[in-house]
Amino acid sequence: xxxxxxxxxxxxxxxxxxxxxxxxxxxxxxxxxxxxxxxxxxxxxxxxxxxxxxxxxxxxxxxxxxxxxxxxxxxxxxxxxxxxxxxxxxxxxxxxxxxxxxxxxxxxxxxxxxxxxxxxxxxxxxxxxxxxxxxxxxxxxxxxxxxxxxxxxxxxxxxxxxxxxxxxxxxxxxxxxxxxxxxxxxxxxxxxxxxxxxxxxxxxxxxxxxxxxxxxxxxxxxxxxxxxxxxxxxxxxxxxxxxxxxxxxxxxxxxxxxxxxxxxxxxxxxxxxxxxxxxxxxxx
Numbered sequence: 387x388x389x390x391x392x393x394x395x396x397x398x399x400x401x402x403x404x405x406x407x408x409x410x411x412x413x414x415x416x417x418x419x420x421x422x423x424x425x426x427x428x429x430x431x432x433x434x435x436x437x438x439x440x441x442x443x444x445x446x447x448x449x450x451x452x453x454x455x456x457x458x459x460x461x462x463x464x465x466x467x468x469x470x471x472x473x474x475x476x477x478x479x480x481x482x483x484x485x486x487x488x489x490x491x492x493x494x495x496x497x498x499x500x501x502x503x504x505x506x507x508x509x510x511x512x513x514x515x516x517x518x519x520x521x522x523x524x525x526x527x528x529x530x531x532x533x534x535x536x537x538x539x540x541x542x543x544x545x546x547x548x549x550x551x552x553x554x555x556x557x558x559x560x561x562x563x564x565x566x567x568x569x570x571x572x573x574x575x576x577x578x579x580x581x582x583x584x585x586x587x588x589x590x591x592x593x594x595x596x597x598x599x600x601x602x603x604x605x606x607x608x609x610x611x612x613x614x615x616x617x618x619x620x621x622x623x624x625x626x627x628x629x630x631x632x633x634x635x636x637x638x639x640x641x642x643x644x645x646x647x648x649x650x651x652x653x654x655x656x657x658x659x660x661x662x663x664x665x666x667x668x669x670x
Contacts, residue, residue, distance in 0.1 A: 387439070387440050387441075387475060388439055388440070388441045388442070389441075389442050389444045390441055390442070390443060390444070391443075391444065391445050392443040392446065392449060394449065394453070395412045395443065395446055395449035395450050395453060396410040396411070396449075396453045396454075396463070397410065397411045397412065398410055398411075399411050399464065402462075402666075403660060403661060403666055404660055405464065405467070405660065406462070406464060406497045406521060406523070406660065406663065406666065407462050407497070407660075407663065407665050407666040408462050408463065408464030408497050409461035409462055409463070410461065410463050410464070411463075411464045411465065411467055411468075412446070412450060412463065412465050413443075413465060413466075413467070413468045413469050413471075414442065414443050414446045414465070414469075414471060414476075414481045414482060414485065415440055415442055415443075415470070415473050415476075416440070416443075416468075416469055417436070417438065417439060417440045417441055417469065418440070418470060418473065419440065419473055419474055419475075419540055420470065420473075420501055420538055420539075420540050420541040421538070421539050421540045422537060422541065423536075423537050423538075423609070423610055423613035423614075423617070424537065424567050424569060424600050424601075424606075424610055425606065426606055427468060427469065427606075428605045428606040428609055429601075429603050429604055429605060429606045430603075430604045430605050440473060440475055442475065442479065442481070443481075444481075446485060447481060447484045447485055447488060450485050450488050450489075451492075454488060454489070454492045454494060455492065460493055460494055460495070460518070461494065461495070462494070462495040462496070462497055462519055462665075463489055463494050463495065463496055463497070464496070464497040464498070464499075465482070465485070465496075465497075465499070466498050466499030466500050466523075470499075470500050470501060470502055471498060471499075471500060472500045472502035472503075472504040472505050473502070474504075476502075477504055477507075482508070483507070483508050483511065486508055486511045486515065487511065489515060490511060490514050490515045490518075493518055494515075494518060495515065495519030495520065496512070496515050496519070496520055496521075497519075497520075497521045497522070497523070498512075498521075498522050498523070499522075499523045499524075499525060499564065500522070500523075500524065500525070501524065501525050501526075501538065501541040501542065502541070502542065503542050503546060503547075503550055505522065505550070505554070506550060506553055506554075509553070509557050509559070512554075512557075512559050513557060513559065516558065516559060516560075519665060520559055520560065521559075521560040521561070521663075521665075522554055522559055522561045523561070523563065523564045523593075523595070524547050524550060524551050524554075524561065524562070524563055524564070525547075525563075525564040525566070526544050526547050526548070526563050526564070526565065526582070527565065527566065527567060527568060527573055528544055528578055528582075529544060529581035529582045529585055530544065530578070530581075531543040531544055531545050533572070533573065536617050537569065537572070537573075537617075548585050548586075548588070549589070551563070551586075551589040551590065551591050552588075552589040552590055555589065555590035555591070555592070556590070560592055561590070561591060561592060562586075562591045562592045562594060562595070562656075562657070563586055563591050563593065563594045563595070564595055565579075565582055565596040565647075566595065566596060566597035567597055567599060567600040567601070568596060568597065568598045568599070568600075568637060568643075569600050570598075570599070570600065570625070570635060570636070570637040570638065570639075571618075571621055571624055571625075571637075572618065572621070574598055574637035574638075574639045574640070574643060575639070576642075576643070576646065579596075579643050579646060579647055580646075580650075582594065583647065583650050583651060583654075586651075586656060587654050587656065591656060592656065592657060593656060593657035593658065593662075593663065594647065594651055594656055594657075594658055595658065595659075595660065596643070596644065596647055596658070598636065598637040598640040598643050599634055599635055599636040599640065600635050601633055601634055602625075602629065602632070602633065602635055603633050611625070
């Protein structure tokens with residue numbers, strides 16, 4: 387762990403309607419310990435020298451308190467787009483929980499993205515903030531635990547994340563799934579998507595937002611290809627042949643899977659587009 391004093395915590399979100407209606411984002415941590423093989427945050431543009439050496443903004447709570455107090459309009463604040471707000475360090479440090487307290491006391495809304503079961507600790511706060519707005523997205527890229535252990539080795543397995551969604555929705559918290567990235571030739575099959583939809587419905591998920599693609603560039607691509615050689619021998623050649631130097635690598639099955647997911651989710655009232663979210667739809 388490396389501690390720093392940040393100069394600023396809130397970053398404006400240029401496209402609120404494309405990301406849960408969030409107006410400002412904040413990240414307390416940099417780097418990650420989930421070790422997902424596909425993580426875009428490994429890219430050079432984010433300037434994270436050692437991805438496993440977690441940087442902690444130790445003054446995050448004070449900065450958030452100050453910056454929120456200067457906002458003229460109440461709005462939706464988001465965390466988790468760059469680094470999980472519930473990394474294992476959070477259990478000891480409690481910075482995310484204390485930031486949630488500030489958001490509650492100043493009557494802002496919150497949207498969180500995580501893979502971690504630790505968010506269950508903060509259900510009481512999330513319920514309190516819900517009088518303004520609370521929503522949560524749990525990232526799940528595969529319905530199968532064995533596959534999740536391969537591609538997200540230090541994150542909770544998928545079945546535990548589905549159980550978490552059930553706990554959050556039972557507590558009255560608007561919760562759904564980020565089905566992204568869905569890795570080409572690995573997770574982009576109808577069986578996976580079909581089971582994801584079934585488990586989403588069983589857990590009470592309100593939305594499933596898919597992305598049947600993966601990004602690949604510089605350090606991220608190097609790491610990903612190393613993992614392909616280790617976990618899926620021979621698959622790297624297939625990627626190189628199809629995608630070359632592309633940044634956005636879409637599944638060859640993308641259109642079929644999007645159509646199938648949208649059709650099936652519509653039957654069971656699961657939202658599949660950001661603009662269909664009640665609070666986003668009302669602001670467009």
